[in-house]
Amino acid sequence: xxxxxxxxxxxxxxxxxxxxxxxxxxxxxxxxxxxxxxxxxxxxxxxxxxxxxxxxxxxxxxxxxxxxxxxxxxxxxxxxxxxxxxxxxxxxxxxxxxxxxxxxxxxxxxxxxxxxxxxxxxxxxxxxxxxxxxxxxxxxxxxxxxxxxxxxxxx
Amino acid sequence: xxxxxxxxxxxxxxxxxxxxxxxxxxxxxxxxxxxxxxxxxxxxxxxxxxxxxxxxxxxxxxxxxxxxxxxxxxxxxxxxxxxxxxxxxxxxxxxxxxxxxxxxxxxxxxxxxxxxxxxxxxxxxxxxxxxxxxxxxxxxxxxxxxxxxxxxxxx
Ligand SMILES: [Mg+2]
Numbered sequence: 001x002x003x004x005x006x007x008x009x010x011x012x013x014x015x016x017x018x019x020x021x022x023x024x025x026x027x028x029x030x031x032x033x034x035x036x037x038x039x040x041x042x043x044x045x046x047x048x049x050x051x052x053x054x055x056x057x058x059x060x061x062x063x064x065x066x067x068x069x070x071x072x073x074x075x076x077x078x079x080x081x082x083x084x085x086x087x088x089x090x091x092x093x094x095x096x097x098x099x100x101x102x103x104x105x106x107x108x109x110x111x112x113x114x115x116x117x118x119x120x121x122x123x124x125x126x127x128x129x130x131x132x133x134x135x136x137x138x139x140x141x142x143x144x145x146x147x148x149x150x151x152x153x154x155x
Numbered sequence: 156x157x158x159x160x161x162x163x164x165x166x167x168x169x170x171x172x173x174x175x176x177x178x179x180x181x182x183x184x185x186x187x188x189x190x191x192x193x194x195x196x197x198x199x200x201x202x203x204x205x206x207x208x209x210x211x212x213x214x215x216x217x218x219x220x221x222x223x224x225x226x227x228x229x230x231x232x233x234x235x236x237x238x239x240x241x242x243x244x245x246x247x248x249x250x251x252x253x254x255x256x257x258x259x260x261x262x263x264x265x266x267x268x269x270x271x272x273x274x275x276x277x278x279x280x281x282x283x284x285x286x287x288x289x290x291x292x293x294x295x296x297x298x299x300x301x302x303x304x305x306x307x308x309x310x
Contacts, residue, residue, distance in 0.1 A: 004237050016283040082159050082290035083238070121283025128171040128276025135237035 001048050001055050001096075002083040003062070004041040007070040007132035009125040011039050011078075015118040021090040022117035029115050038063070038072035039124065041080035042100070044093040051140035052096050059138045060103050067109070070131050074110040077101055079117075083135075090117065156203050156210050156251075157238040159196040160218070162225040162287035164280040166194050166233070170273040176245040177272035184270050193218070193227040194279065196235035197255070199248035206295035207251050214293045215258050222264070225286050229265040232256055234272075238290075245272065 014031035040063055048055045067075060079097055081087055088096070094116050101113040114120065126132055169186035195218055203210045222230060234252055236242055243251070249271050256268045269275065281287055 002240075014283070017285060082288070085157075085292055119283055119285050119287075121281060121287075123278070123280040125278040126276060128169070128274055130172060130274050132274075132276075133237070137240055 001045055001059055001138040002043045002135065003059065003138060004080065004083055004135045005063070005066050005133070006039045006041065006124065007072055007127050007129070008034075008037050008039050009127060010035050011037055011076055011122065011124045013078075013114055013120045013122040015115060015120050017119045019117045019119065023094055023115055025115045025118075029113075032076075032112060032114065034074060034076050034112060036073040037076045038067050038070060038074070039076045039078055041078045041083060042097065043079075043081055043083035044088040044096045045084050046086045046088050048096060048140070049088050049092050052092070052099070054140035055138055056096060056099050056103060058140070059100060060107075062136050062138060063100075063104070064107070064109075066131065066134060070129075074112065075104055077104075077111065077113045079114065156200055156214055156293040157198045157290065158214065158217070158293060159235065159238055159290045160221050160288070161194045161196065161279065162227055162282050162284070163189075163192050163194050164282060165190050166192055166231055166277065166279045168233075168269055168275045168277040170270060170275050172274045174272045174274065178249055178270055180270045180273075184268075187231075187267060187269065189229060189231050189267060191228040192231045193222050193225060193229070194231045194233055196233045196238060197252065198234075198236055198238035199243040199251045200239050201241045201243050203251060203295070204243050204247050207247070207254070209295040210293055211251060211254050211258060213295070214255060215262075217291050217293060218255075218259070219262070219264075221286065221289060225284075229267065230259055232259075232266065232268045234269065 012033045167188045
């Protein structure tokens with residue numbers, strides 16, 4: 001799993017066209033508007049299919065750590081295939097994204113999830129402080145690869 | 156090289172803190188505001204160091220193709236390390252990003268480049284039509300890998 005965490009003043013989206021792998025969504029998921037959020041752009045990868053529970057657990061840990069540091073008010077999970085060139089099946093991606101949402105809700109976080117498989121218009125405002133843009137590679141193994149200093153800095 | 160192309164109603168940014176690898180920039184690059192743009196988020200990768208000229212040439216070709224399809228008015232090159240976990244040296248990245256800017260300018264495009272190595276606040280509005288968000292892996296070889304259908308659709 002690859003995640004890109006953006007501490008945002010706001011994120012707004014609305015769905016446009018469906019793709020062939022779009023999830024069915026209720027009316028209320030057709031658009032969303034969130035303030036003071038940690039937006040978690042997320043790509044589920046092929047290798048996550050082997051042990052999804054462990055990957056989800058490690059992702060949740062990482063998200064909570066950043067959330068607490070930046071003092072965001074809510075978490076928005078945003079499916080984002082462009083972060084990886086080795087994607088899982090769409091079915092597995094939907095399953096893992098929903099499990100992440102549920103796991104974070106169960107821990108008491110205010111969480112929203114943006115629909116999978118739809119073309120979407122979106123607006124985002126990234127705050128720009130040093131922790132407002134971070135990326136992570138999440139593995140099933142308990143000790144994730146530490147992010148290279150270069151990767152944080154050279155943007 | 157990994158690129159993420161966003162057809163945007165607008166992109167606005169302003170630099171915040173410097174990182175240790177920040178490029179020196181003139182006052183006018185401290186902030187920017189662009190309308191109707193193709194924003195090219197770009198990560199320069201380790202393997203691009205072997206044959207940068209070929210990678211630049213192939214990137215330019217790809218950018219022009221998308222630019223003409225979406226009918227944007229200008230191109231904004233935005234350094235974005237988060238798109239890869241195998242980055243080039245910062246020096247090589249700066250060199251390649253500047254060369255991309257110059258090459259596109261020489262072909263008559265209206266191009267701007269966002270500074271490398273600075274923390275930045277930014278706002279972007281992605282249009283949401285099917286071609287408004289595309290990613291590509293650019294190689295030195297003349298025939299780039301065709302993007303998987305899945306990669307375009309499962310976002
Ligand atoms: Mg919810």
